[in-house]
Amino acid sequence: MSFLSLRSVTKSFAENQVCKGIDLEVEKGQMVCLIGASGSGKSTLLRCINLLEPIDEGAILLEGTDIAEPGLDPRPVRERIGIVFQSYNLFPHMSAMENVMLAPRRVHRKTRAQLKAPVEALFARFGLAERMHHYPDQLSGGQQQRVAIIRALAMQPQIMLFDEITSALDPELVGEVLDVLRQLHAEGMTMILATHEMGFARELADKVCFLDAGRILEEGPPEQLFAAPQQERTRAFLSRIL
Amino acid sequence: MTDKAVPSGPTRRALYEARIRRRSALIATLSTALVLAAIIILVPMAPGWEAVKKSFFNGPVLAKTFPGLLNAFLMDVAIFAWCAPLIAVLALVIALCRDVRAPALFPLRLFGALYTDIFRGLPVVLVIYLIGFGVPGLGLPRPWNSPYIWGSLALILIYSAYVAEVIRSGIESIHQSQRAASASLGMSDADTMRFVILPQALRNVVPSNMNLFIALQKDVALLSFIGPVEIFRQAGVYKSLMANFTPYVGAAVIFLALTIPATRYADYLMARQRRRRG
Ligand SMILES: Nc1ncnc2c1ncn2[C@@H]1O[C@H](COP(=O)(O)OP(=O)(O)OP(=O)(O)O)[C@@H](O)[C@H]1O
Numbered sequence: 001m002s003f004l005s006l007r008s009v010t011k012s013f014a015e016n017q018v019c020k021g022i023d024l025e026v027e028k029g030q031m032v033c034l035i036g037a038s039g040s041g042k043s044t045l046l047r048c049i050n051l052l053e054p055i056d057e058g059a060i061l062l063e064g065t066d067i068a069e070p071g072l073d074p075r076p077v078r079e080r081i082g083i084v085f086q087s088y089n090l091f092p093h094m095s096a097m098e099n100v101m102l103a104p105r106r107v108h109r110k111t112r113a114q115l116k117a118p119v120e121a122l123f124a125r126f127g128l129a130e131r132m133h134h135y136p137d138q139l140s141g142g143q144q145q146r147v148a149i150i151r152a153l154a155m156q157p158q159i160m161l162f163d164e165i166t167s168a169l170d171p172e173l174v175g176e177v178l179d180v181l182r183q184l185h186a187e188g189m190t191m192i193l194a195t196h197e198m199g200f201a202r203e204l205a206d207k208v209c210f211l212d213a214g215r216i217l218e219e220g221p222p223e224q225l226f227a228a229p230q231q232e233r234t235r236a237f238l239s240r241i242l
Numbered sequence: 243m244t245d246k247a248v249p250s251g252p253t254r255r256a257l258y259e260a261r262i263r264r265r266s267a268l269i270a271t272l273s274t275a276l277v278l279a280a281i282i283i284l285v286p287m288a289p290g291w292e293a294v295k296k297s298f299f300n301g302p303v304l305a306k307t308f309p310g311l312l313n314a315f316l317m318d319v320a321i322f323a324w325c326a327p328l329i330a331v332l333a334l335v336i337a338l339c340r341d342v343r344a345p346a347l348f349p350l351r352l353f354g355a356l357y358t359d360i361f362r363g364l365p366v367v368l369v370i371y372l373i374g375f376g377v378p379g380l381g382l383p384r385p386w387n388s389p390y391i392w393g394s395l396a397l398i399l400i401y402s403a404y405v406a407e408v409i410r411s412g413i414e415s416i417h418q419s420q421r422a423a424s425a426s427l428g429m430s431d432a433d434t435m436r437f438v439i440l441p442q443a444l445r446n447v448v449p450s451n452m453n454l455f456i457a458l459q460k461d462v463a464l465l466s467f468i469g470p471v472e473i474f475r476q477a478g479v480y481k482s483l484m485a486n487f488t489p490y491v492g493a494a495v496i497f498l499a500l501t502i503p504a505t506r507y508a509d510y511l512m513a514r515q516r517r518r519r520g
């Protein structure tokens with residue numbers, strides 16, 4: 001039994017079927033990369049896993065339990081599954097520190113005093129100790145994105161989803177955010193990344209999945225998928241992007 | 243690149259811009275002076291000017307009535323002061339009613355929508371008459387028959403409908419991704435509203451609400467129709483006593499002394515907000 005497994009997940013927006021039966025297995029500690037053209041359904045798939053979008057058919061098993069069962073309260077599940085968005089989505093009216101503390105305070109009922117030490121440790125771990133009390137508009141894109149990652153980590157999720165978290169960044173800021181992912185991977189965090197950073201996927205992914213029009217057309221370890229893609233469409237996509 | 247020393251005086255560009263500024267200021271002053279002179283010279287040439295001056299701009303009458311007017315204006319301010327916080331609270335409640343998503347709470351949503359539709363659809367004076375004369379007509383004992391209470395209630399009902407709409411537009415202006423980010427952390431809808439959406443929404447609508455509260459301060463004068471002796475009513479009393487309209491001009495001046503700075507401040511806040519978003 002995998003840590004997370006998707007079984008024939010489908011999802012439509014009105015007439016537009018965006019996920020057309022997705023099967024995916026993610027083992028504990030794995031980094032899985034989703035690649036594919038714009039509009040192929042990467043973001044939608046991640047939002048479905050985190051239950052931000054309800055799925056139409058299929059099952060999402062987290063440690064064997066179907067979390068997508070209609071009628072289940074999504075909130076306990078979301079505590080276990082962190083997500084970071086392309087556009088950071090920090091709360092602009094709160095300092096970085098307050099952004100990170102809000103959910104643990106409200107959801108886990110912890111006090112600021114209880115949270116101070118662990119949260120400061122998180123900021124320090126990702127090189128933001130000096131920026132804790134800054135507001136989002138006083139931070140660079142790369143710093144904001146790292147705060148968003150810290151915010152998700154502060155809920156102590158078992159798995160993290162990253163939706164093209166470097167796409168909105170200036171090229172010179174991409175590295176600092178990818179370093180955070182390297183660090184998390186080394187610490188054994190389970191994660192799924194939608195990404196256009198093929199070099200990064202090749203370097204670190206345990207598995208790469210090529211999404212095409214709502215299906216996982218091909219998947220495998222990066223050395224296989226990048227070096228010897230089996231499908232014509234995968235080859236075409238890779239040759240366009242590399 | 244050569245190491246030219248930074249010039250100590252103003253740059254050529256700064257000098258040029260200063261010259262342009264001086265010229266614009268001169269032109270503006272001249273044209274304003276011309277218009278003012280025309281008004282000062284031409285208006286008194288009108289045949290009825292002497293009569294108008296005597297009954298609307300009468301110095302002695304103004305001097306005699308101004309302190310009394312000012313005193314009556316305190317009543318306007320007091321009515322405003324107890325209505326404003328109640329409006330703010332009621333408006334917030336109505337705005338939140340209109341945002342609830344749970345089907346069991348649909349009646350709240352309906353109530354919010356009906357409330358704002360009805361009270362924004364009626365003339366203020368009409369509501370003041372209906373409530374201000376209607377409710378005391380029930381024969382309530384003192385002090386519950388006071389026009390101060392029911393007149394204030396009319397203002398509160400109407401203005402909270404407008405303020406609620408402004409707050410709701412503020413809530414809707416917060417991007418969906420903020421809700422998603424909050425929900426993704428396991429936050430409840432209520433906490434998301436309270437800690438993420440509302441603080442941003444309320445901040446965004448401060449200028450619009452200021453304009454509404456300025457309008458409220460003016461509309462307090464409408465309560466004079468059902469009894470309270472506030473500045474408009476007091477001016478009317480003076481007018482009858484002295485057979486002169488100058489007290490109304492005095493009242494207008496008192497209102498403007500408050501509303502112009504407040505409106506300017508609201509405009510300033512609005513402009514600053516636009517710049518921030520810009
Ligand atoms: N909330 C929504 N309502 C309607 N259609 C949507 C919604 N979200 C996504 N879609 C549609 O679903 C399809 C897949 O979108 P998605 O954002 O998942 O693609 P993506 O692979 O993440 O693309 P990109 O690389 O551009 O981020 C698109 O056709 C999009 O228009």
Ligand SMILES: [Mg+2]
Pocket residue numbers: 042043044163164194
């Ligand atoms: Mg996307």
